[in-house]
Amino acid sequence: MQKDTLLQSLYRAAATFVYVVLVVSVLSNAEWIFKGEEDEFLIPIFMLLLFLISATITSVLVLGKPITLYQAGDRKGAVTFLVATVGWLAVFLVAVGVILAVR
Secondary structure (H helix, E strand, O other): HHHHHHHHHHHHHHHHHHHHHHHHHHHHHHHHOOOOOOOHHHHHHHHHHHHHHHHHHHHHHHHHHHHHHHHOOOOOHHHHHHHHHHHHHHHHHHHEEEEHHHH
8 A cells, every 4th residue: 555545544534533522522511512401402403413414524534535536447546545544443443442441
């Protein structure tokens, strides 16, 4: 694998990880952010919109470049980039798992 592919896939995986951390931070502090108010109508709307936006953002970060490469005819490069990005995400997952296990 090319060094450039590894670095670009690392950047995209890291951006995805940072985005996940930001969403978790919002959700973890939701009671404080929303002043503990319970709105049985707006909260589900907020959560569903957050889910849809998150799915879109993470899809673009993980799948955007491989789809572009595939459409440009570089099928091997697309698969390599996708596997590298998912591999980096797996590294982040294991790192978080280790941190949880050690605590």
